[in-house]
Amino acid sequence: MLLRTLFLSRSLPFSAGVILACLSWLPVSSAMASVGFEAVLSFPHATDLVASPVGDRISWVSQQEGARNVWVADGPDWEGRPLTHYEGDTGDAITDLRFTPDGESVMFLRGGARNREGDLPNPTSRPEGVARKLWVVPAHGEAVPRELAETDDFDVSPDGESVFFLKDSQVWMRGLSRAEEGGSLETVKNDGPGDKPLFSVRRGVSTFSIAPDGSRIAFVSDRGDHAFIGVYDREENAITWLEPSLDRDRAPTWSPDGEHIAFLRIPNEKRILPFVPRREGLPWSIRIGNASTGDTREIFRADAGPGSPFQPGYWFVGDRLWWGADDRILFPWEKTGWLHIWSVASAGGEAVDLTPGEGEVQYADLAPDRSALLYSANHGDLHRRHLWQTPVAGGEPERLTTGSGIEWMPGRTGSGTLVFLASAAREPAHPVVLVEGARRAPGPPLPERFPTQGLVQPELVSFPAADGLQIHAQVFLPPAQCGRGPHPGLLFFHGGSRRQMLMGFHPGSYYSNAYAFNQAMAARCFVVAAVNYRSGVGYGMEFREARDYGARGASEYRDVVGAGIYLAGRDDVDPARLGLWGGSYGGYLTALGLARASDLFAAGVDLHGVHDWNVVIGNFASAYDPGMDEDFADLAWQSSPMADVGTWTSPVLLIHGDDDRNVPFSESVDLAEALRRQGTPVESLVFPDEVHGFLLHRNWLAAYRAAAAFLDRKLAVAD
Numbered sequence: 001m002l003l004r005t006l007f008l009s010r011s012l013p014f015s016a017g018v019i020l021a022c023l024s025w026l027p028v029s030s031a032m033a034s035v036g037f038e039a040v041l042s043f044p045h046a047t048d049l050v051a052s053p054v055g056d057r058i059s060w061v062s063q064q065e066g067a068r069n070v071w072v073a074d075g076p077d078w079e080g081r082p083l084t085h086y087e088g089d090t091g092d093a094i095t096d097l098r099f100t101p102d103g104e105s106v107m108f109l110r111g112g113a114r115n116r117e118g119d120l121p122n123p124t125s126r127p128e129g130v131a132r133k134l135w136v137v138p139a140h141g142e143a144v145p146r147e148l149a150e151t152d153d154f155d156v157s158p159d160g161e162s163v164f165f166l167k168d169s170q171v172w173m174r175g176l177s178r179a180e181e182g183g184s185l186e187t188v189k190n191d192g193p194g195d196k197p198l199f200s201v202r203r204g205v206s207t208f209s210i211a212p213d214g215s216r217i218a219f220v221s222d223r224g225d226h227a228f229i230g231v232y233d234r235e236e237n238a239i240t241w242l243e244p245s246l247d248r249d250r251a252p253t254w255s256p257d258g259e260h261i262a263f264l265r266i267p268n269e270k271r272i273l274p275f276v277p278r279r280e281g282l283p284w285s286i287r288i289g290n291a292s293t294g295d296t297r298e299i300f301r302a303d304a305g306p307g308s309p310f311q312p313g314y315w316f317v318g319d320r321l322w323w324g325a326d327d328r329i330l331f332p333w334e335k336t337g338w339l340h341i342w343s344v345a346s347a348g349g350e351a352v353d354l355t356p357g358e359g360e361v362q363y364a365d366l367a368p369d370r371s372a373l374l375y376s377a378n379h380g381d382l383h384r385r386h387l388w389q390t391p392v393a394g395g396e397p398e399r400l401t402t403g404s405g406i407e408w409m410p411g412r413t414g415s416g417t418l419v420f421l422a423s424a425a426r427e428p429a430h431p432v433v434l435v436e437g438a439r440r441a442p443g444p445p446l447p448e449r450f451p452t453q454g455l456v457q458p459e460l461v462s463f464p465a466a467d468g469l470q471i472h473a474q475v476f477l478p479p480a481q482c483g484r485g486p487h488p489g490l491l492f493f494h495g496g497s498r499r500q501m502l503m504g505f506h507p508g509s510y511y512s513n514a515y516a517f518n519q520a521m522a523a524r525c526f527v528v529a530a531v532n533y534r535s536g537v538g539y540g541m542e543f544r545e546a547r548d549y550g551a552r553g554a555s556e557y558r559d560v561v562g563a564g565i566y567l568a569g570r571d572d573v574d575p576a577r578l579g580l581w582g583g584s585y586g587g588y589l590t591a592l593g594l595a596r597a598s599d600l601f602a603a604g605v606d607l608h609g610v611h612d613w614n615v616v617i618g619n620f621a622s623a624y625d626p627g628m629d630e631d632f633a634d635l636a637w638q639s640s641p642m643a644d645v646g647t648w649t650s651p652v653l654l655i656h657g658d659d660d661r662n663v664p665f666s667e668s669v670d671l672a673e674a675l676r677r678q679g680t681p682v683e684s685l686v687f688p689d690e691v692h693g694f695l696l697h698r699n700w701l702a703a704y705r706a707a708a709a710f711l712d713r714k715l716a717v718a719d
């Protein structure tokens with residue numbers, strides 16, 4: 001950087017230029033150094049927070065520089081401590097954290113999720129291969145994790161005596177016992193049906209749920225264009241189907257008395273494709289099934305229009321129902337154009353909007369006594385998340401948190417303590433316990449080298465897209481040491497696209513890293529704008545299901561242009577030095593911007609980007625055949641960067657892991673070939689056996705370092 005400044009400063013005689021450049025470089029270098037990538041990515045990121053159903057205890061997963069571990073904290077001191085001690089950047093995800101019913105042990109899965117072909121990720125290319133296993137560790141004392149089974153899904157019986165798990169898409173069972181009082185749980189080898197599943201189902205089981213008394217298991221058997229819900233009775237050794245239909249039944253949810261099951265019934269619709277707007281659907285319904293007879297009855301049916309397609313929510317709400325107190329069934333519904341949680345009596349009747357207002361629920365769960373719903377949402381503060389609780393039959397929601405931070409994943413311990421995950425502009429995701437109204441942070445602490453003081457508070461801005469739609473972005477400004485500018489500008493586009501960047505560190509690890517990178521690029525004297533483009537979440541259904549977005553016309557490209565014009569129009573930005581970067585869907589918008597507007601955007605970094613919708617849609621929808629609807633396939637092609645590669649002249653850095661299950665590696669291979677053929681400068685960085693959202697911390701570090709170096713080379717100094 002210094003060398004380029006030395007020899008490119010035209011406005012002063014060389015000697016003065018040298019002196020000024022040296023002087024001007026030193027504070028900038030200190031700013032850059034104060035937010036180095038190693039340091040700004042050194043934070044612990046908390047996920048998967050769970051509250052013990054008994055007593056005052058929490059557990060969560062802490063991921064720090066690639067090492068992932070299970071932590072625990074106990075009231076009243078709430079001092080966090082690790083229960084596991086996995087070291088190193090191994091890429092082994094820890095998920096599905098769960099307390100045993102007595103709160104004395106924590107169970108979890110270790111190992112990444114399978115792809116559609118059933119392959120487990122192996123980003124370190126271990127020659128011996130990898131596994132995904134269920135572990136249990138005592139929540140106190142000398143915690144030694146014990147392996148229970150190789151599986152992808154599990155649950156513990158309500159009495160804590162048995163563990164049920166999925167293996168080869170069938171349900172297996174093992175007894176649980178403790179070798180000694182207070183010791184670790186272990187499976188009792190000979191308790192259970194030996195070396196075969198507890199029961200076998202044709203076409204297998206995709207999910208299951210154990211009845212409150214442990215005597216029966218409700219399960220979903222997904223059979224392609226339809227899905228059944230069955231109930232296996234352990235004593236009768238028999239399966240009862242809940243009124244089988246031509247639809248897709250899912251989310252079996254037991255009544256507290258174990259006699260009934262609430263479930264979703266969603267009509268199959270063949271031509272539902274991802275990455276295109278969906279505003280209407282064949283209305284879905286909620287039914288109550290008798291677990292003994294299999295008889296069912298409808299208690300709710302979505303109206304036509306908004307909310308007619310079942311919307312599971314993004315990030316955390318998911319495919320689920322809740323059976324609340326007074327037999328209220330709670331469910332997500334977008335009837336108002338905003339994703340809310342509603343409730344209806346299990347006997348049927350009028351549904352009630354529990355989370356009214358202009359905002360959408362991101363995460364929800366019942367309080368332990370089922371009387372109230374705890375949820376995180378962005379009502380009144382669209383660019384953050386805060387917590388509320390509300391009675392399951394409806395009423396005025398009570399706000400639990402406010403302020404400039406972001407809160408999500410609320411829960412209550414068996415003792416009633418409110419616990420949640422939180423972040424802020426300079427604080428990555430961490431667990432919080434509310435004690436007498438005061439926040440306690442069980443840890444782990446930020447490392448000394450984390451550059452808290454080098455981070456900026458992003459500013460919220462909005463600007464018109466090329467078609468006038470109001471678009472919001474967070475702007476990260478360079479520190480004073482960078483001088484007045486004009487500075488290079490950098491636009492960031494999140495992926496998904498059902499995502500939203502927020503006014504602080506993000507709940508998701510992928511975007512928490514991206515937020516940190518944007519902070520680091522501001523410290524390198526870029527003006528950075530993270531753009532919440534149409535088809536993202538947080539702004540309601542109309543914005544999310546924007547007309548003609550994605551493969552149906554790339555209308556979100558108008559937001560890319562609007563963002564470029566906004567940035568170029570800032571006094572502190574040099575319009576000749578605008579860059580783009582983003583991953584996956586954000587890589588798609590980066591590529592689209594460079595392909596269609598290399599005159600506006602001078603360079604870009606495209607991580608695992610989408611470049612041909614007909615390829616990527618086919619990767620998600622195996623039945624998709626471009627030949628079946630040539631008009632759509634042509635529109636999808638015209639909506640893809642590959643269609644406009646001929647006008648792409650600006651340099652690009654392509655970064656991709658070759659075990660990418662979301663966006664095939666070939667998307668970057670094919671784009672590179674097309675660009676090379678026409679002499680467009682293309683650089684690349686490839687990670688063998690790495691998946692879509694990089695599992696290895698070192699790969700994120702390498703990617704961000706390469707991206708920053710590339711953007712520095714192309715944009716940092718005015719020609």
Ligand SMILES: CC(=O)N[C@@H](C)C(=O)N[C@@H](C)C(=O)N[C@@H](C)C(=O)O
Pocket residue numbers: 274275494495496497498499510583584585586610620662663692
């Ligand atoms: C079907 C669908 O929408 N899948 C998305 C979750 C998805 O994989 N989108 C990618 C194109 C993408 O953007 N992936 C990451 C970055 C994400 O945030 O999902």
